[in-house]
Amino acid sequence: MKFQIISAVSLLLSSVTAAPPPALRTFDVMALHSASPIHFAQMSAARSGLFLNLPQQNATCKGESSGHATFYIANEELVLYSCEGEKQKVFVDRSGMGQGIVGYITGSQSLPRYGESKGWRVDKDKNLFFKDAGLIACPHSIDGSWRIWLGLGFTAPGGNKDCLGMSARTLDNKTPISCHYT
Ligand SMILES: *[C@@H]1O[C@H](CO)[C@@H](O)[C@H](O)[C@H]1NC(C)=O
Numbered sequence: 001m002k003f004q005i006i007s008a009v010s011l012l013l014s015s016v017t018a019a020p021p022p023a024l025r026t027f028d029v030m031a032l033h034s035a036s037p038i039h040f041a042q043m044s045a046a047r048s049g050l051f052l053n054l055p056q057q058n059a060t061c062k063g064e065s066s067g068h069a070t071f072y073i074a075n076e077e078l079v080l081y082s083c084e085g086e087k088q089k090v091f092v093d094r095s096g097m098g099q100g101i102v103g104y105i106t107g108s109q110s111l112p113r114y115g116e117s118k119g120w121r122v123d124k125d126k127n128l129f130f131k132d133a134g135l136i137a138c139p140h141s142i143d144g145s146w147r148i149w150l151g152l153g154f155t156a157p158g159g160n161k162d163c164l165g166m167s168a169r170t171l172d173n174k175t176p177i178s179c180h181y182t
Pocket of ligand 1: 046047054056057058142143182
């Protein structure tokens, strides 16, 4: 009897370890900053950057895309969702030169000198952070959009004025569309 229980348990354990990893959580990101032009703005990805209120991101998608970006986090890396082709990974540069610039690289492109891709996480309120830093958005970018930067406390990161802090709320996207971003 005892032996049967033990073998049943070990069978259970081996079937658990043999199971495929749980599906990754795919999500879109929405900015929250009440009474501002970026409140409820969805995050897009284009031209190696992340933006809010971008009219068209011009990604190449398999199917009808929302026009916004979809991400997942694996191994602390923030990756743009795509089922095939080259991976597009988001990086930050927290150096004095980078001042918190956020961008993404495609495939085998190397990170900028002080670029880091590992450290992304979602907190208990489902907000996106890189280590302890949240995201901010700076106006007057491509096609009237706001560009996403990491909030490191610079008053004008990269010379950009009037940046706004925000909560970068991740929203489940259970039917993600695979895209390759420009
Ligand atoms: C997307 O394409 C349109 C039309 O060519 C262009 O005006 C716009 O600037 C493009 N957007 C980006 C983010 O490149």
